[in-house]
Amino acid sequence: MTDTSSYPAGPRPVGIVLRADTTSALAASTYGLLAQLERLGLQDAVRFTEISSGTGAARSFCLPDSLAAQWAPGLDTIGLAEKLQLDTLGNSEDLEREILLAMLLSPAAFEFPSHAELASAIRIRRNIVVAARKTALEFHTTEVNRPEDCWTYSEDDGFTVRPGHALIPALQKATQPEASGKLYSFSCYRATEYVILLAIAQELETCNPPLLAALQQRWERRAIMSGKFHDVFLREYGTMEQPLPPKYYVPGDRLWFRNPDEHSSDVSGYEGSWVFYLGGGLFTNFWKREQPYTLTAKCLELFHWRHATYTDKAGELRINESIVEAGVKASSANPAEAARILELMLRMREPKGVYESGGCIDTSREYPRWVCPGTADMVLPPA
Structure with missing residues (x-):
């Protein structure tokens, strides 16, 4: 009963x-x-x-x-x-x-x-959290780069791994400064793909080496990115019709915080923020990894983007991060103001193109597909 x-x-x-x-x-x-x-x-x-x-x-x-x-x-x-x-x-x-x-x-x-698939899924989530904690990036809204010794770029194929360089260390070198000695420029969305791919590859190394070999060969020819990456490697749970609770997260979830302000969301790179849930109430901060976000801190940051938007000399919309930081600091010191902002931001996000009264919380989360021999459902498209 x-x-x-x-x-x-x-x-x-x-x-x-x-x-x-x-x-x-x-x-x-x-x-x-x-x-x-x-x-x-x-x-x-x-x-x-x-x-x-x-x-x-x-x-x-x-x-x-x-x-x-x-x-x-x-x-x-x-x-x-x-x-x-x-x-x-x-x-x-x-x-x-x-x-x-x-x-x-x-x-x-x-x-x-x-x-076996459940156990692999838990290990992949653990791999995501561990790799995400180590990931640190150079913030840039228009430039991207990778370690040139093991990555190369073409407009048609994206960043691919140079033959002779194993995928796992190449991904670590691109995202973890301890492995490379420097920071590389990514969008936060592309960085989440690298962390997920790394976590999957680490599990495949022991549970399904042939699929890891196929991933290696694929990334030597053409990267799988954006919508195709989502379709090939991920499942999504929660919908607009049946949203997940606003404070329900599993460590290793990939999720999006939406910028609910129409004007500042037009700034390139500030449409929202892709992160992982690390567990313990914390979310990734790829730009300052030693300062992961609490849910409150993330909501306050996104809220203050609207107060830091300006037009530069070239006529491009920009965000002044110093103003954002000052706004977050002031709001954090005022419990009543912080509570007011959180009430707004912890609402579910609105559909694409709608900016009326929604908040920054997405209705869904994402996690990797099955990977074990005989049940794996990651189907790599032809290069």
């Missing part, structure tokens, strides 16, 4: 769904997940339910309602690590715990054809 006595009105956790062709395969996947939960000390933090399926067998796993209400009221996962005293920065198992618990709290099902 479902425990509803202590669960408030609002979104309910759906969690993780495992599907299989046979009941014995489902039993094996279930055993794998329960063993993982026990290893992490979370064996009492899950309830599971049989799901009727037209073909095969399926079972859902989520947090019990009483724990969900206690640990993440309203499916607010921002404070999950703090409530459970998880050291997600210094302890990789604590990061795994936060990822798995947040997935078990999801209001939209995370579906997997095996426990």
